[in-house]
Amino acid sequence: MSLIDLHTHTTASDGSLTPSELLKLAYEKGLKAVAVTDHDTLAGLPEAIEAGRELGVELVPGVEISAHFKPGTMHILGYDFDFKDPVLIDTLKKLQQGRRTRNPRIVEKLNSMGMDISMREIEDLAGDGQIGRPHFARLMVDKGYAHSVNDAFDRFLSKSRPAYVEKFKLTPVEAMDMIRQAGGAPVLAHPFTLNIDNGRLEEVLTDLKSAGLVGLEVYYSEHNDEMTGGYLKLARKLDLAPTGGSDYHGNNKDEISIGSGCGNLDLPYQLLVDLRKKRKEVG
Ligand code: AMP
Ligand code: FE
Ligand code: FE
Ligand code: ZN
Numbered sequence: 001m002s003l004i005d006l007h008t009h010t011t012a013s014d015g016s017l018t019p020s021e022l023l024k025l026a027y028e029k030g031l032k033a034v035a036v037t038d039h040d041t042l043a044g045l046p047e048a049i050e051a052g053r054e055l056g057v058e059l060v061p062g063v064e065i066s067a068h069f070k071p072g073t074m075h076i077l078g079y080d081f082d083f084k085d086p087v088l089i090d091t092l093k094k095l096q097q098g099r100r101t102r103n104p105r106i107v108e109k110l111n112s113m114g115m116d117i118s119m120r121e122i123e124d125l126a127g128d129g130q131i132g133r134p135h136f137a138r139l140m141v142d143k144g145y146a147h148s149v150n151d152a153f154d155r156f157l158s159k160s161r162p163a164y165v166e167k168f169k170l171t172p173v174e175a176m177d178m179i180r181q182a183g184g185a186p187v188l189a190h191p192f193t194l195n196i197d198n199g200r201l202e203e204v205l206t207d208l209k210s211a212g213l214v215g216l217e218v219y220y221s222e223h224n225d226e227m228t229g230g231y232l233k234l235a236r237k238l239d240l241a242p243t244g245g246s247d248y249h250g251n252n253k254d255e256i257s258i259g260s261g262c263g264n265l266d267l268p269y270q271l272l273v274d275l276r277k278k279r280k281e282v283g
Contacts, residue, residue, distance in 0.1 A: 001266075002032035002033075002268065002269040003031050003032060003267055004032055004035075004267050004269050005031055005034045005035070005245050005258055005259045005265075005267065006033075006037070006062070006077070006079070006217075006243050006267070007035065007037050007189065007244075007245020007246060007248070008026075008035065008037060008246065008247070008248040008258060009036075009039070009064075009247070009249045009252075010036055010038055010048070010129075011127060011128070012036075012038040012043040012128075012129050013039040013041055013044075014039060014126075014129070014130070014131075014132035014133075014134040014249060014252055015038070015248065015249045015252060016249065016250030016251045018044075018047070019036060019051060020047055020048075020050075022034070022048070023055055023057055023059065024051065024055065026055075026258055026259065027055040027057050029258055031258070032058060032269050033057065033059075033060055034052070034057060034059065034258070035059075035061070035077075035079055035245065036060075037064045037077050037078075037245070038063065038064065038129075038130065039063075039064050039065075039066070039130055039132055040065065040092055040095040040096055040099065041063070041092060041096065041129075041130045042063060042083045042089070043128070045059075045061050045083050049061070060079055061080060061081060062078060062079050063078045063179070065077075065078065065175040065178070066095075066169050066170075067169055067171060067172040067174075067175045068169050068170070069172065071194075071196070072193050072194040072195025073193040073194070073195075074172060074193070075188075075189035075193065076172065076175045076176060076179070076187070076188060076189065077186070077189045077243075077245075078175075078178075078179035078182075078184040078185065079187065079275065079279075080183070080184050080276065081183050082182050082183050082184075083182075085182035085183070087178065087181055087182065088178055088181075088182040091170070091174075091178045094168065095168065095169075096130060098167045098169070099130060099131055099167055100131075102165050103119065104119050105165045106163055106165050107119050107122065107136075109162065109163040109165065110140070110145075110163050113156075113162065113163070115140065115143070116143065117140070121139055122135050122136060125138060125139055133153070133157045134249065136157060136163075137152035137153055137157060137252075138252060140152040140156070149253070172208060172211070173212075176211055176213060180212050184279075185214040185215060185241075185275055185278070185279040186215075187214060187243050187275070188208060188213060188216050188217060189247075190222065190247070191231055192222070192223065198230050198234065201234065202237070202238070205238050205240065213240065214279050215235075215242065215275050216231060216234065216238075216240045216243065217231075217245065218231040218232045218242035218244060219243070219244025219245070219267055220244060220245065220246075220247065220265075221246050221247055221261030221264065221265065222247075223264070224264075239278075241271070241274050241275040241277075243275055244265060244267040245265075246259060246260070246265055247261075
């Protein structure tokens with residue numbers, strides 16, 4: 001069976017492998033297609049496409065966008081857009097600026113809690129990539145302020161924890177419009193992070209679908225069988241394409257492997273075929 005992974009991060013955002021290294025790993029794993037879905041940036045795509053071409057792995061252009069939602073966190077994935085689209089590029093610039101405004105404020109909060117952490121150190125860690133909270137978490141682990149990346153999030157960086165700082169976000173409709181006007185397919189990522197029950201999720205998905213949502217990330221590293229089953233049922237009921245991905249971040253989330261997630265993923269190429277079919281249907 002031909003396998004795929006539709007959710008991965010590179011050094012262009014908060015992953016630890018370069019796009020070429022990630023494609024090589026996908027090739028070694030025998031994946032047929034992989035989507036690079038960095039946070040708020042398309043910067044990794046040209047290198048990923050080139051590496052994919054050389055290795056014979058299909059690269060699906062992707063992006064992951066944070067959108068306003070309460071009580072939890074909403075991420076919207078976009079696939080198969082024109083990555084030269086000016087509206088897309090311009091909107092992403094605003095999101096990137098939002099990160100640049102937020103990041104020093106996280107440093108200030110950590111400093112006020114007695115942690116010796118500077119913006120310069122975070123920038124060195126992120127290199128040319130989009131800075132994200134995992135970079136803060138990793139530095140906190142390196143400096144002994146947290147036991148692990150998860151610990152840094154649980155005690156300091158997660159929403160409602162003391163070093164959390166909001167950043168500029170799009171509404172869900174704005175995020176989906178941005179993706180769709182560039183020809184892409186919007187998909188709701190890891191639905192459990194919305195932090196709502198499946199009854200409420202059905203209402204949210206119904207609204208999102210009427211505003212252009214095409215798919216639901218049913219298969220995901222952190223979904224157990226019961227969650228996967230529930231999401232698959234919802235996707236079928238609401239006529240959303242079920243998709244899946246590992247959310248591979250390299251050693252920034254070292255329990256997750258590309259393609260196989262936490263050992264729970266086995267995603268057939270047909271998911272990508274069906275997503276593309278559904279995108280065409282909705283026009
Ligand atoms: P940001 O985009 O800077 O707000 O950071 C969000 C990223 O942090 C997510 O995409 C995940 O990669 C990571 N993240 C969020 N929550 C956790 C957590 N509890 N443990 C580890 N990583 C997390
Ligand atoms: Fe991430
Ligand atoms: Fe995400
Ligand atoms: Zn992700």
